[in-house]
Amino acid sequence: MPSVRRVSHEFLERQGLTTVFGNPGSNELPFLAELPDSFRYVLGLHEGAVVGMADGYAQATGRPVLVNLHAASGSGNAMGALTNAVASRTPLVVLAGQQVRPAIGPEANLASVDASALMKPLVGWAAEPACAQDVPRALAQALFEAELQRRPTYLSVPYDDWAAEAGENCLPVLDRRVRRAESPAAQQADWLVGQVRAARRPLLVLGGDIDTAGLFDDAVALAERLNSPVWAAPSQFRLPFPNRHPLFRGVLPAGIAPVARAFEGHDLVLVLGAPVFRYHEYLPGRYLPEGTRLLQVTDDASAAARAPMGEALVASPGAVIDLLMKALPAQATPTGPYRSDPEPVTAKSPHLHPEEVFAALRDEMPRDTAYVVESTSTNASWWKQMDLRHSGSYYFPAAGGLGFGLPGAVGVAMGQQDRPVVGVIGDGSANYGITALWTAAQHQLPVTVVLLRNGSYGALRWFSGLLGVPDAPGLDIPGLDFTRIAEGYGVPAQHVTGAEELRAALAERPGHPRLLQVDTALTSPS
Template structure:
């Protein structure tokens, strides 16, 4: 008879979850024993970096990925990074070790008391099997829940369970298959098409789910048939539309009043693949302009249920895009050319303006480069200079939790070794996930990290002015040299002294990871 561990490994193999991101402790070792041929264990030196790497990897592949964490302490270390994965709707399957069953009740060292409660309400599903024989079934549920909900799941397994014998019924899990189909009914589709076709001045708002689901090009076709302006939803973590397309108006501001102002004059707002809305700054006002109707289409039933306004259809946005594209027929008008990029602003005092850095990336990197961005104070400069026309070109920490950028870039590069990947990271952000550089070096990940060093938490300085707190302490971080830090982790590193040197470095095509540090002037996010 097979062991619980052997059946579980076979199930994971059949489901394609053979890359494991982890930082193991003693409770996890029995699960990792005897990993079959074809499995790859990607070690991270901190659990936050582990989850960040897995987040980037799962987003880039579009498939669930396995994360192995240590009991309560390791799971707790990972929770900050997990907030980003939750907001990005990333299907992570987290399997954490637990003390042996007789030791949990007495709260022995490394026991995770009430383990599922620790991760709630972040994860979409959490459990600890009631007995060893139920572990493979519970593992399968964790995988299927992550895939169906597009949200992380969490399974705590006592480590003595892995060596237990699996019952005969346990083998039934190996051939399981669970799929989702969410096409609008004929009546729903007809009504939606009529509302869109009859709108005098429709607008389209696209969420990160559009890019995550591979609907980037379909969204362009729909927008060109609709002929109205297109926005990215507030607090964007993926780019769902080419940012220099003539119909694109940018990312909606993350406040109630400015969103209302932006949508003024539109009788219909169609929101695809996004919550309605993920506000940030508290700027109160009307949710929508007078006379504006909002229709949200999303697979996320929870997002549909909690929206404070409009009507929602819980369905596959891809099916709706296909339906409306067919119903609307040919494009409304010939497409104007893509908008040109303005000249970058100049730096001063020996420091480059971030726009100069981004202009260099735009000119020197291949057009299909994927950018993982965590430089929050330079958002305005980023969108002013970049020209992104390909799916999967942009990743950003979905919940705003710092520490995604470096690990996420490593994960994206591991998932797509044949596509150029660049991490654009601020010096404030870099420290949260710096250990990911070691993983990049160990796996020879073909990754370029452009480190923007301005010596301060620039976004916080902007917020200080916004909130009337100009004298908050703890905002400056002088004395950090990331070239030396990177070299200590085994990553080649250089300092770019001016724009020409930066462009020359970016034109090189190394076969492993590298870090380029650039000193920049302070800018604001908007």
């Protein structure tokens, strides 16, 4: 009879979970023993970076990914990064080591007390198998729960379980498959089509799930069929629509009152693939203008249940888009050309304005470049200058937790090796995931990191004004030289001082990671 480890490895191999992101500890070594040659172990130097890389990789490939963490301490280190994976609905299967079973009750060193409760309520499912023979089944449940819920799951396994003999009832798990279908029923479909047809001035709000599901081009077709203005949902982590398209109005502000103002004059707001809504700054007001109805379509039942207003249909946004495209007549009036590139603002200082940096990226990088962005204070400049027309062009920390950007760029570069990848990272956020540079160097990933250095937590400066606390300490971070840090991790780096020098550097296409440090003027997110 094979061991629990062998059955588990074979299950993971059959399911395609052969890339493992991890930072091992003693409790994890028995699982990693005898790992088949088909597996690839991607080492990260900190668990936060490990989860960020796995998050980027899973989003880029569209597949679940296995993450291996060290007991309670490694899991704790990863929790901040895990908040982003939860908000982006990334199906990570987090497997953590646990002390041997006899040592858990006495709380021996490296025992994770009440391990399944540690990661709640972040993860969608968490468990520790009751016995060794239940490990393969529990591992399968962790994967299927992650796929069905589109949310990370967590499994803690005592390390003496891996060498135990698997019972014969472990073997059927190898052939398991779980599938889901979410098309609306006929009555629901008729109701939905009737609501959209009856609308005089419909408005579309698209969420990151649209891009995650590969519906970017389908969303464009639907908007053009409706001739409807399009907003991206607040707190956007993926771009669901071309940002220069004539129907695109931008990313909705993350406050109650300004969202309602954006909806004025529209009788129906159709929200596809987004929660309603992920507000941020507290700007109270009515949820909806008088006379405006909201209809949400999402395959996330939890998001549908917790929305504070509107009607919701739990169904696949892709199936609904297809349904509407078949039911709605084509528009006779074309939508018009894409908006042209604006001239960037220049800084009134020796430093570059962020708009100059983003204009250079837009002009010098290929059109299909994938950007992983973690520079909140430059948000307004980013959307003004960039021209993103391809699916998978934009990734952002979904929960706003710093530390996703650098690791996420590494993960996206590993998952999308057929397109250029650029990390646009602020100096404040870079420190949270800086160790990901080492992984990029070890794998010689051709990822470009554009490091925007303004010596400040720029977004917090903006918030300090919003909250009326202009004297808050700890907002400046002088004295950081990321070129020296990057070179210490094995990544070639360059300090760029002018727009033309930046453009010349971006025009190069090295086959290895690089970091371009650019000093920028301080700006605000909006």
